[in-house]
Amino acid sequence: MSLRTDQSLIAEWVKPGSRVLDLGCGDGTLMAHLQEQQEVKGYGLEIDEENIVQCIHKGVDVIQTDLDKGLSEFKKDTFDYVIMTQTLQAIRYPDKLLKEMTRVGREAIVTFPNMGHWKNRIQLALAGHMPKSKTLPYEWYNTPNIHLCTLTDFENLCGANNIEILDRATVDHEHQSSLGMKLFPNLLGEIAIYRFRQND
Amino acid sequence: MQEGTRPVDNVGLVEPKTAHFSESLALASGSELHGFDIVYETYGELNKERSNAILICHALSGDHHVAGYHTPQDKKPGWWDNAIGPNKAIDTNRFFVVSPNNIGGCSGSTGPLTKNPETNKPYGPDFPLVTVEDWVKTQAMLADQLGIDVWAVIIGGSLGGMQCLEWSIAYPDRLKHTFVIAAAPKLSTQNIAFNEVARQAIRSDQNFNEGHYYETDDKPELGLMLARMLGHITYLSDDALDEKFGRELRDGKLKFGYDAEFQIESYLRHQGRSFVGRFDANSYLLLTKVLDYFDPASDAGGSLAKAMAPATAEFLVISFSSDWRFSPERSQEIVSALLDADKSVSYIEIQSKQGHDSFLMPIPRYHQVLSTALDRIAEGLGIS
Numbered sequence: 001m002s003l004r005t006d007q008s009l010i011a012e013w014v015k016p017g018s019r020v021l022d023l024g025c026g027d028g029t030l031m032a033h034l035q036e037q038q039e040v041k042g043y044g045l046e047i048d049e050e051n052i053v054q055c056i057h058k059g060v061d062v063i064q065t066d067l068d069k070g071l072s073e074f075k076k077d078t079f080d081y082v083i084m085t086q087t088l089q090a091i092r093y094p095d096k097l098l099k100e101m102t103r104v105g106r107e108a109i110v111t112f113p114n115m116g117h118w119k120n121r122i123q124l125a126l127a128g129h130m131p132k133s134k135t136l137p138y139e140w141y142n143t144p145n146i147h148l149c150t151l152t153d154f155e156n157l158c159g160a161n162n163i164e165i166l167d168r169a170t171v172d173h174e175h176q177s178s179l180g181m182k183l184f185p186n187l188l189g190e191i192a193i194y195r196f197r198q199n200d
Numbered sequence: 201m202q203e204g205t206r207p208v209d210n211v212g213l214v215e216p217k218t219a220h221f222s223e224s225l226a227l228a229s230g231s232e233l234h235g236f237d238i239v240y241e242t243y244g245e246l247n248k249e250r251s252n253a254i255l256i257c258h259a260l261s262g263d264h265h266v267a268g269y270h271t272p273q274d275k276k277p278g279w280w281d282n283a284i285g286p287n288k289a290i291d292t293n294r295f296f297v298v299s300p301n302n303i304g305g306c307s308g309s310t311g312p313l314t315k316n317p318e319t320n321k322p323y324g325p326d327f328p329l330v331t332v333e334d335w336v337k338t339q340a341m342l343a344d345q346l347g348i349d350v351w352a353v354i355i356g357g358s359l360g361g362m363q364c365l366e367w368s369i370a371y372p373d374r375l376k377h378t379f380v381i382a383a384a385p386k387l388s389t390q391n392i393a394f395n396e397v398a399r400q401a402i403r404s405d406q407n408f409n410e411g412h413y414y415e416t417d418d419k420p421e422l423g424l425m426l427a428r429m430l431g432h433i434t435y436l437s438d439d440a441l442d443e444k445f446g447r448e449l450r451d452g453k454l455k456f457g458y459d460a461e462f463q464i465e466s467y468l469r470h471q472g473r474s475f476v477g478r479f480d481a482n483s484y485l486l487l488t489k490v491l492d493y494f495d496p497a498s499d500a501g502g503s504l505a506k507a508m509a510p511a512t513a514e515f516l517v518i519s520f521s522s523d524w525r526f527s528p529e530r531s532q533e534i535v536s537a538l539l540d541a542d543k544s545v546s547y548i549e550i551q552s553k554q555g556h557d558s559f560l561m562p563i564p565r566y567h568q569v570l571s572t573a574l575d576r577i578a579e580g581l582g583i584s
Contacts (some may be wrong), residue, residue: 043539049565052548055571056516073536075413194244 003033004191005171006111008081013109013167014038014194018080021045021105023067023097024087028055035060039078042079068092071100079105086191089145095157101161102198104151111193114170116186134173135190145164153184158196209285209293210277211243211268216308219345223336223515231328234317238342239308239498240264240300240489243284244292246348247434251581254290255339255375256270256280256299257363260431260487261479263307266299267292282562287571289353295352296420300342304486312411312482324482325411332359333537336366340374350374352577355393357381357524359487364496365449365534368511371497377577379570382559384412385504386470386495391525394434395488400429402481424481425472432471436557437522438576495536505539510540514544515575522559546573 003011007030014020016038022031025044028051033042043102044053045065055062065073068091071082080157082105084097089112091097101108113135130140138145149157151170159166170181170189181188206379216239225233241264246253256266258279284290284297298495300312301309304327312327343351354375356364361383361506368378387395402408405423413419445464460466498505515538519531528549550566552558558566578584 043545049548049551053565053568053572056546056569057576059576061514061544061546063539063545064549073539075540165380 001040003029003177006085006191007033007103009169009171009193010085010109010111011038014040014083016040016083019041021074021079021082023058023082023084023101024090025051025055025062026085027051028062029061030083030085031055031060032058035159041190045125046188064172066096067097068104070096071104074104076103077106080107081105082108084109086172087115091144091147095161098157098163099161099198101103102196105165105193107197109193110197111191112154113145113148113193114186114189115148116152117190119190121187148190151192154192154194163196164199164200165194165196167193169193209287210276210281211285214243214265214268214270214278216241216264216270216291218308219342221338221341222549223344227328227334228331229329233303233328236310237308238300238303238310238313238338239269240298240342240485241266241299244295244300246296246346247264249581250348251350251353252294252300252578252583253296253343253350254344255343255351255354255367256284256297257339257360257367258299258302258438259339259358259360260473260491261484263305264301267297275344278507282560282561283567283570286404287476289397289567290355290574291571291578294578295574298342298346298348300339302330302335303338304335304483304490304507306480307563307578312486313414313570322414324414327482327486329486329489329492332366333370333428335490336363337361339363339367340371343374350376352581353377353379353574355381356381357490357496358383358556362491363528365496365508366494368421368513368515369507370512372510374488375513377514377573379516379518379573380531380534380537382520382531382556383517383525383534384526385497385534387491388530390491394430395492398430399485399488401430402485405481407482411485413481418479419476424476424479424484425469427481427484428475428479429468429472432468434525435556437553439522440554440557443553453499461526469498469502487566488532504533505540508537508541508543509537511541515546516569517545517547518559518569519547519549520534520554520555520556520566522548523556523558525556533568 013160020040020042024045025046031044034191044060052062053112082101088094123131170192171177174192221234221240266278267281286293301307303309306313312323315322354364354367361380364378364380402423405420407418408420438509448463496507497504517531517535535547546572554561
């Protein structure tokens with residue numbers, strides 16, 4: 001069970017012993033890692049049945065949930081962290097869900113594919129078609145990614161909602177980081193990772 | 201079942217056992233039962249550590265005969281044979297499965313059919329009304345007698361799921377895991393309304409005689425049949441009925457009369473009639489009351505989360521998409537309360553067509569969930 005680099009970064013950010021809610025937890029790899037290595041407690045939320053079975057197999061508590069219906073099950077500040085990896089772009093109302101994440105968790109962490117990556121920009125600008133890549137392998141008509149954004153877009157949304165960004169990192173599709181990405185994240189980062197919280 | 205054709209994953213021939221309890225049982229109603237019997241079956245072997253026991257709690261019309269056959273001539277195995285047996289989802293090679301018949305029923309445990317020692321006649325309508333709390337208490341007494349301090353898992357569907365909830369509240373230290381399937385934290389108003397129609401069907405049968413019908417040949421069969429027909433409709437989904445029968449006619453054309461014309465009519469009548477042969481009306485009345493009364497939140501100021509506070513078991517809650525008797529929303533109420541109470545819980549809604557009865561069906565995803573969870577539990581217990 002190995003973690004992707006974005007998941008490893010998240011694992012570094014999450015303090016041991018904390019309470020975590022993982023939205024769209026997939027097969028439970030990250031939660032299982034956090035439980036076993038960092039004594040984290042919490043739940044995964046997932047919609048896909050096969051993934052749910054995998055979570056049960058790993059001993060991750062998982063609740064079948066349609067994230068588009070919000071997190072009304074949970075009270076304010078129930079968790080130390082609400083995490084969502086590679087799912088934000090497939091959510092119907094990402095702005096509402098971000099607010100829900102910062103309500104339910106004292107802090108939130110998201111990762112998403114950066115539409116502002118230079119390869120995406122070139123595909124649209126020069127080739128004239130919707131970008132496709134290892135991170136975004138779908139055609140425009142069958143993609144689940146209905147709300148793609150760039151780092152700038154995301155930060156603007158946070159600003160408009162009084163969400164304070166606490167940490168930012170970017171990696172490529174092999175989940176590696178580089179100096180270039182640190183200097184020009186919105187151009188060179190393929191996957192963005194943010195830690196943030198709601199300011200009153 | 202024909203000899204020689206028994207499937208290899210079946211527990212085979214089984215014999216019910218009887219546990220006798222001579223002590224008085226104080227019931228939730230304030231009544232007392234002076235001694236009682238519980239009929240039960242077991243499958244598999246209890247291990248040396250006594251750590252691999254699974255309790256199966258049955259639903260309204262279920263009983264202790266969950267898996268295998270009583271005689272080689274039996275046409276049908278126990279009611280959950282598709283899930284319990286060697287290498288099945290609930291694997292009797294690894295687990296010791298115990299399935300009691302609850303008191304108040306009519307399959308051998310003490311109930312309305314039992315002779316009242318004070319009158320030497322069957323209790324009939326004088327059998328005291330019992331509750332899920334009473335049942336769980338008697339199941340705990342059975343566990344004592346079997347030498348099982350802690351259940352590895354308690355599993356129950358429908359009314360059985362309610363017993364799982366009660367176990368986790370009343371005896372938190374005596375179970376490690378529980379699978380709450382197609383259940384609800386209490387009956388809805390509509391559920392109670394259905395039960396009331398069923399009861400009135402029985403009680404208004406001219407043979408009912410206020411429950412004193414054992415002495416005569418005429419039993420309230422029509423009433424019990426109607427009650428079962430009504431119940432049966434609520435256990436199936438609209439789609440399942442439509443798919444199975446549609447508007448199909450028995451004789452291909454309308455006859456402009458009140459005999460069974462549509463296939464669904466004759467099916468329901470058949471279901472009702474065969475139920476009458478195996479069930480007692482006084483028991484049925486009592487069991488519907490057990491369902492109506494269950495409401496653990498009522499003792500905790502209406503908060504199910506507070507009611508669940510003592511629980512330490514790990515919960516697996518399973519619902520079925522087409523179940524409208526105990527819909528997925530009812531299971532989600534349980535899940536919400538468990539999340540609120542900060543309990544270990546997983547939840548899945550299985551896609552199914554068969555309505556409430558889905559919990560008895562061998563739906564691949566459903567059985568995969570059961571076996572995956574039990575694999576994990578077996579691993580934790582060090583059972584290969």
